[in-house]
Amino acid sequence: xxxxxxxxxxxxxxxxxxxMGRLLAGPSTLDRLVALDTLVAVTMCAIGTWAxxxxxxxxxxxxxxxxxxxxxxxxxxxxxxxxxTDKPRGTRRLP
Amino acid sequence: MNTVLDIVAGVLILGGSTLAxxxxxxxxxxxxxxTRMHAATKPQVLGLLLVLAGAAIRLRGNADVGMVxxxxxxxxxxxxxxxxxxxxxxxxxxxxxxDLLTRDEMRExxxxxEPGGHGAH
Numbered sequence: 001x002x003x004x005x006x007x008x009x010x011x012x013x014x015x016x017x018x019x020m021g022r023l024l025a026g027p028s029t030l031d032r033l034v035a036l037d038t039l040v041a042v043t044m045c046a047i048g049t050w051a052x053x054x055x056x057x058x059x060x061x062x063x064x065x066x067x068x069x070x071x072x073x074x075x076x077x078x079x080x081x082x083x084x085t086d087k088p089r090g091t092r093r094l095p
Numbered sequence: 096m097n098t099v100l101d102i103v104a105g106v107l108i109l110g111g112s113t114l115a116x117x118x119x120x121x122x123x124x125x126x127x128x129x130t131r132m133h134a135a136t137k138p139q140v141l142g143l144l145l146v147l148a149g150a151a152i153r154l155r156g157n158a159d160v161g162m163v164x165x166x167x168x169x170x171x172x173x174x175x176x177x178x179x180x181x182x183x184x185x186x187x188x189x190x191x192x193x194d195l196l197t198r199d200e201m202r203e204x205x206x207x208x209e210p211g212g213h214g215a216h
Contacts, residue, residue: 001101045111070173
């Protein structure tokens, strides 16, 4: 059973680090938003794995809180953010 | 019985972690916002649900399993809303590569003058 926990921890850590690369690289706000969503999902996976590993259920409330707060955060960013002015290459021309 | 359930939980958690890793790789490797969303949302939700199922099996009999189930429910409910908002914004700001779209139904409906799509807020 130990190998399962080690493998899961390694994969989740790698996923988090890789996602942070995209979070830094951008190029647009929406890409960062998507990357942030993925990062929080990976964090939630890690918290769930920790709860299963340690049989400690105090963190499960944090899971629910994260699920709700992420939703509010993403919707607010999508609604209230300032649009990017410089477009990344390869985008469609304005009609 | 306990050993079997633990093994099932382990397999579920491993599968969920693998999906999270593939989601991360997709977010980094794919070329534009819509494809990144495609990579991020599906394995992300399914992977999270797998991990939560594994955790719920492993924590069986505990009173706090309800919170784990609730988390899965909230994720299922909120993920489509966020995906819809972000996808529509990305399309509207032309953060989409036209050459990667096989079919653009938003533009088709706009040219026909149908309501909905862009105007909907």
